[in-house]
Amino acid sequence: MSTLARTAVSYRGAAEGDSLSPARPGSRASSGAQGDGAKSASLALEGVSLSFGGVAALRDVDLAFADGSITAVIGPNGAGKTSLINVITGVYTPDRGRVVIKGRSYSRSPTSRLASLGVARTFQNLGLFKGLSTFDNIALGLSFAARSTIVEQALGVGRARAEVARTRRKTDEALEHLHLESYRDRLVGSLPYGVQKRIELARASVAEPHFLLLDEPLAGMTMDDKVEMTAFIRSVRSRLGATIVLIEHDIGLVMSLSDRVAVFDYGRKIAEGTPAEVQADQAVIDAYLGVPHADEEA
Numbered sequence: 001m002s003t004l005a006r007t008a009v010s011y012r013g014a015a016e017g018d019s020l021s022p023a024r025p026g027s028r029a030s031s032g033a034q035g036d037g038a039k040s041a042s043l044a045l046e047g048v049s050l051s052f053g054g055v056a057a058l059r060d061v062d063l064a065f066a067d068g069s070i071t072a073v074i075g076p077n078g079a080g081k082t083s084l085i086n087v088i089t090g091v092y093t094p095d096r097g098r099v100v101i102k103g104r105s106y107s108r109s110p111t112s113r114l115a116s117l118g119v120a121r122t123f124q125n126l127g128l129f130k131g132l133s134t135f136d137n138i139a140l141g142l143s144f145a146a147r148s149t150i151v152e153q154a155l156g157v158g159r160a161r162a163e164v165a166r167t168r169r170k171t172d173e174a175l176e177h178l179h180l181e182s183y184r185d186r187l188v189g190s191l192p193y194g195v196q197k198r199i200e201l202a203r204a205s206v207a208e209p210h211f212l213l214l215d216e217p218l219a220g221m222t223m224d225d226k227v228e229m230t231a232f233i234r235s236v237r238s239r240l241g242a243t244i245v246l247i248e249h250d251i252g253l254v255m256s257l258s259d260r261v262a263v264f265d266y267g268r269k270i271a272e273g274t275p276a277e278v279q280a281d282q283a284v285i286d287a288y289l290g291v292p293h294a295d296e297e298a
C-alpha cells in the first residue's frame with residue numbers, strides 16, 4: 001500500500017461526533033488528520049457520501065484541512081470537487097457522514113451560521129451581482145456581520161452609523177489589497193472576467209473568514225491573470241491566516257500554491273499528500289495526471 005493510501009486509511013474511523021456536540025479534544029478530527037500530527041484541523045469531512053439518483057458525487061470522503069494551510073482539491077470533471085464545497089456550506093446535505101467546523105460535528109452544515117463561523121466561498125461560475133458596482137459587491141461580503149436593525153439602518157443612527165463606516169473602511173481595504181481601486185465604482189458586469197474573479201475573492205475575504213473555499217478561482221484566466229491571482233490567494237492566506245480549500249485544474253499552479261493536495265475521482269478521494277507525493281502516486285497518474293483535462297486540450 002502506498003504512503004498516501006496509508007495516510008488515508010489512518011484517518012478512517014475518525015471520531016463520529018454527535019450533532020452539535022464538540023469533538024473530543026485530541027480526536028483525529030480536531031488534531032490534524034493530515035499525517036504530520038502537528039497541526040490541528042478545524043475543518044474536516046468525516047465519512048461523507050452524497051448521491052444524486054444513481055450518481056455518487058462523493059463516496060465515503062474523509063478529509064481534514066490543516067489550520068492555515070492551502071489544500072488543493074483536484075480531479076477530473078464530475079469528480080465531486082464542487083459537491084465537496086457544497087456539502088461544507090450546507091447547499092447539499094450528505095446522505096452519510098459529518099462536517100466538522102471548529103470542533104463541532106454536523107450532519108448538515110449550519111447554513112445560517114456559516115458566516116459567523118468564519119466560512120466563506122467563491123463560486124465556479126461567479127456569484128456576483130453584475131448590475132452592482134465593485135464596491136457594493138465586495139461590501140455584500142460584510143452584510144452577514146451587520147448587527148443593526150432595519151430601523152437603525154434607515155435612520156442612519158446607533159450601531160448602523162458605525163457599521164456603515166466599518167463597511168466602507170473594510171471594503172476600501174479589500175479594494176486596495178486586491179488592486180481593485182480603479183474599478184471601485186464600475187458595474188461588475190462590464191469588467192473583464194479575470195477582474196470579476198478577483199472581485200469575488202475580495203467579496204469572500206472581506207469579512208476575514210477563517211475558512212475560504214475557492215471553487216476554480218483561476219479557471220478561464222490568461223496565464224498572466226493566473227499568476228497574479230495566485231499571488232493574491234497567497235497574500236490573503238498570509239494576511240488572514242485562513243485555511244484555504246482550492247479547487248483548481250491547472251496542475252502547475254496547484255503544485256506551486258498548495259501545502260496539501262487531495263485527489264478525487266468518481267467521488268472518491270484516491271490520494272492525499274504533499275504536492276510531490278501526489279505527483280508521484282501511480283493511482284493519481286492513471287486517473288488524472290496522465291491524461292489531459294478537457295480545459296487543457298487543443
Ligand SMILES: Nc1ncnc2c1ncn2[C@@H]1O[C@H](COP(=O)(O)OP(=O)(O)OP(=O)(O)O)[C@@H](O)[C@H]1O
Pocket residue numbers: 052055056057075076077078079080081082083084124
Ligand atoms: N445538483 C445536482 N443534481 C444532479 N447531479 C449533480 C448535482 N450536482 C452535482 N451532480 C453530479 O455529481 C457529480 C459531481 O459533480 P461536481 O459538480 O461536484 O463535480 P466537479 O468535480 O466539481 O466537476 P467540474 O470539474 O466539472 O466542476 C457529477 O456527476 C455531477 O453531474
Ligand SMILES: [Mg+2]
Pocket residue numbers: 081082083124
Ligand atoms: Mg466543479
